[in-house]
Amino acid sequence: MSTEMSPDESSQPLPKDVAKRLSYWHGLWNRSASYHYFFGVISVAASVISTSLDGPPAKIFSIIAAISAALIGFMHPERRYMKFVRAWRVLDVAAMRYQHGLIDKAKLIDALEHGENLIGEFEDRYAAAQAEKRDPAQNTEAASDEGADPSADGNAPGR
Numbered sequence: 001m002s003t004e005m006s007p008d009e010s011s012q013p014l015p016k017d018v019a020k021r022l023s024y025w026h027g028l029w030n031r032s033a034s035y036h037y038f039f040g041v042i043s044v045a046a047s048v049i050s051t052s053l054d055g056p057p058a059k060i061f062s063i064i065a066a067i068s069a070a071l072i073g074f075m076h077p078e079r080r081y082m083k084f085v086r087a088w089r090v091l092d093v094a095a096m097r098y099q100h101g102l103i104d105k106a107k108l109i110d111a112l113e114h115g116e117n118l119i120g121e122f123e124d125r126y127a128a129a130q131a132e133k134r135d136p137a138q139n140t141e142a143a144s145d146e147g148a149d150p151s152a153d154g155n156a157p158g159r
Contacts, residue, residue, distance in 0.1 A: 011099045018112055022095055025088035025115065029081050036077035043068035083122040087115030 014022070043065050050061035094111030097103045 012101060014095055014099065015105065015108070018091070018095065018098075018108060021112060021115075022088065022091050025084045025091065029084040029088055032077040032081040032084065035075060036072065036081065039068045039072045039075075039077075043072070079126065083119055086118045086122070090115045090118065 013019075046061045046065035046068060050058045050065060053061065091111050094103065094108050098105070098108040
Protein backbone atom coordinates (compact mmCIF):
# COMPACT_ATOMS: atom_id res chain seq x y z
CA MET A 1 0.00 0.00 0.00
CA SER A 2 1.37 3.41 -0.95
CA THR A 3 1.91 6.05 1.72
CA GLU A 4 1.66 8.89 -0.82
CA MET A 5 -1.39 11.08 -0.63
CA SER A 6 -3.34 11.90 -3.73
CA PRO A 7 -3.13 15.53 -4.86
CA ASP A 8 -6.67 16.15 -3.65
CA GLU A 9 -5.96 14.83 -0.15
CA SER A 10 -2.74 16.79 0.39
CA SER A 11 -3.82 20.02 -1.22
CA GLN A 12 -5.43 22.96 0.51
CA PRO A 13 -6.97 25.71 -1.60
CA LEU A 14 -5.21 29.02 -2.00
CA PRO A 15 -6.87 32.10 -0.56
CA LYS A 16 -8.87 33.73 -3.36
CA ASP A 17 -6.88 36.97 -3.38
CA VAL A 18 -3.58 35.07 -3.64
CA ALA A 19 -4.92 32.79 -6.38
CA LYS A 20 -6.17 35.86 -8.26
CA ARG A 21 -2.76 37.57 -8.03
CA LEU A 22 -0.97 34.39 -9.10
CA SER A 23 -3.24 34.08 -12.11
CA TYR A 24 -2.92 37.79 -12.95
CA TRP A 25 0.90 37.77 -12.85
CA HIS A 26 0.99 34.56 -14.89
CA GLY A 27 -1.29 36.08 -17.51
CA LEU A 28 0.75 39.27 -17.72
CA TRP A 29 4.10 37.57 -18.27
CA ASN A 30 2.61 34.99 -20.61
CA ARG A 31 0.89 37.62 -22.79
CA SER A 32 4.00 39.80 -22.78
CA ALA A 33 6.18 36.95 -23.98
CA SER A 34 3.60 36.09 -26.63
CA TYR A 35 3.47 39.70 -27.87
CA HIS A 36 7.25 39.87 -28.01
CA TYR A 37 7.58 36.73 -30.12
CA PHE A 38 4.51 37.40 -32.25
CA PHE A 39 5.50 40.91 -33.28
CA GLY A 40 9.15 39.89 -33.62
CA VAL A 41 8.33 37.05 -35.99
CA ILE A 42 5.88 39.22 -37.96
CA SER A 43 8.48 41.96 -38.24
CA VAL A 44 11.21 39.65 -39.53
CA ALA A 45 8.90 37.73 -41.86
CA ALA A 46 7.36 40.88 -43.33
CA SER A 47 10.80 42.38 -43.79
CA VAL A 48 12.10 39.30 -45.61
CA ILE A 49 8.98 39.10 -47.77
CA SER A 50 9.22 42.77 -48.68
CA THR A 51 12.74 42.28 -50.03
CA SER A 52 11.55 39.58 -52.42
CA LEU A 53 8.70 41.65 -53.89
CA ASP A 54 8.39 44.73 -56.04
CA GLY A 55 5.89 47.55 -56.17
CA PRO A 56 2.94 48.06 -53.81
CA PRO A 57 3.13 44.60 -52.15
CA ALA A 58 6.73 45.31 -51.12
CA LYS A 59 5.63 48.61 -49.58
CA ILE A 60 2.80 46.93 -47.69
CA PHE A 61 5.10 44.31 -46.19
CA SER A 62 7.66 47.00 -45.34
CA ILE A 63 4.95 48.93 -43.50
CA ILE A 64 3.88 45.78 -41.64
CA ALA A 65 7.50 45.14 -40.63
CA ALA A 66 7.94 48.72 -39.44
CA ILE A 67 4.70 48.71 -37.45
CA SER A 68 5.56 45.38 -35.81
CA ALA A 69 9.03 46.61 -34.85
CA ALA A 70 7.55 49.86 -33.55
CA LEU A 71 5.03 47.98 -31.41
CA ILE A 72 7.85 46.01 -29.80
CA GLY A 73 9.71 49.25 -29.13
CA PHE A 74 6.63 51.01 -27.81
CA MET A 75 5.15 48.19 -25.72
CA HIS A 76 8.44 46.75 -24.40
CA PRO A 77 6.88 43.33 -23.83
CA GLU A 78 10.25 41.84 -22.84
CA ARG A 79 10.50 44.29 -19.94
CA ARG A 80 6.97 43.51 -18.80
CA TYR A 81 7.73 39.79 -19.09
CA MET A 82 10.80 40.08 -16.88
CA LYS A 83 8.96 42.17 -14.31
CA PHE A 84 6.08 39.78 -13.83
CA VAL A 85 7.73 36.41 -14.39
CA ARG A 86 10.05 36.94 -11.42
CA ALA A 87 7.16 37.85 -9.13
CA TRP A 88 5.04 34.97 -10.41
CA ARG A 89 7.84 32.45 -9.83
CA VAL A 90 8.23 33.49 -6.19
CA LEU A 91 4.50 33.31 -5.55
CA ASP A 92 4.05 30.10 -7.53
CA VAL A 93 6.57 28.20 -5.40
CA ALA A 94 5.07 29.59 -2.20
CA ALA A 95 1.57 28.66 -3.41
CA MET A 96 2.69 25.11 -4.05
CA ARG A 97 4.26 24.90 -0.60
CA TYR A 98 1.11 26.32 0.96
CA GLN A 99 -1.15 23.90 -0.90
CA HIS A 100 0.93 20.99 0.37
CA GLY A 101 0.92 22.26 3.95
CA LEU A 102 4.63 23.10 4.02
CA ILE A 103 4.09 26.79 4.88
CA ASP A 104 1.33 28.73 6.57
CA LYS A 105 -0.77 31.61 5.25
CA ALA A 106 1.56 34.25 6.75
CA LYS A 107 4.51 32.91 4.74
CA LEU A 108 2.34 32.79 1.63
CA ILE A 109 1.44 36.46 2.10
CA ASP A 110 5.15 37.20 2.67
CA ALA A 111 5.89 35.60 -0.72
CA LEU A 112 3.20 37.74 -2.34
CA GLU A 113 4.77 40.82 -0.76
CA HIS A 114 8.21 39.72 -1.97
CA GLY A 115 6.80 39.41 -5.49
CA GLU A 116 5.34 42.91 -5.26
CA ASN A 117 8.72 44.18 -4.07
CA LEU A 118 10.44 42.53 -7.04
CA ILE A 119 8.03 44.30 -9.38
CA GLY A 120 8.68 47.61 -7.61
CA GLU A 121 12.47 47.15 -7.71
CA PHE A 122 12.31 46.37 -11.42
CA GLU A 123 10.22 49.49 -12.05
CA ASP A 124 12.60 51.62 -9.95
CA ARG A 125 15.66 50.34 -11.84
CA TYR A 126 13.94 51.05 -15.14
CA ALA A 127 12.92 54.55 -14.04
CA ALA A 128 16.50 55.28 -12.92
CA ALA A 129 17.88 54.04 -16.25
CA GLN A 130 15.39 56.22 -18.12
CA ALA A 131 16.33 59.26 -16.02
CA GLU A 132 20.00 58.62 -16.78
CA LYS A 133 19.23 58.49 -20.51
CA ARG A 134 17.28 61.75 -20.35
CA ASP A 135 19.89 63.71 -18.39
CA PRO A 136 23.37 62.22 -18.78
CA ALA A 137 24.92 65.56 -17.73
CA GLN A 138 23.49 65.13 -14.25
CA ASN A 139 25.30 61.80 -13.87
CA THR A 140 28.53 63.31 -15.21
CA GLU A 141 28.38 66.00 -12.54
CA ALA A 142 27.85 63.41 -9.82
CA ALA A 143 30.79 61.39 -11.09
CA SER A 144 33.02 64.45 -11.23
CA ASP A 145 32.14 65.36 -7.63
CA GLU A 146 33.46 61.99 -6.44
CA GLY A 147 36.99 62.80 -7.58
CA ALA A 148 36.92 66.44 -6.47
CA ASP A 149 39.40 67.96 -4.06
CA PRO A 150 38.02 67.38 -0.50
CA SER A 151 39.35 70.74 0.63
CA ALA A 152 37.08 72.51 -1.87
CA ASP A 153 33.99 72.00 0.29
CA GLY A 154 35.54 73.00 3.59
CA ASN A 155 35.31 69.46 5.03
CA ALA A 156 38.93 68.48 4.53
CA PRO A 157 40.66 66.86 7.51
CA GLY A 158 42.30 69.32 9.86
CA ARG A 159 39.81 72.12 9.34
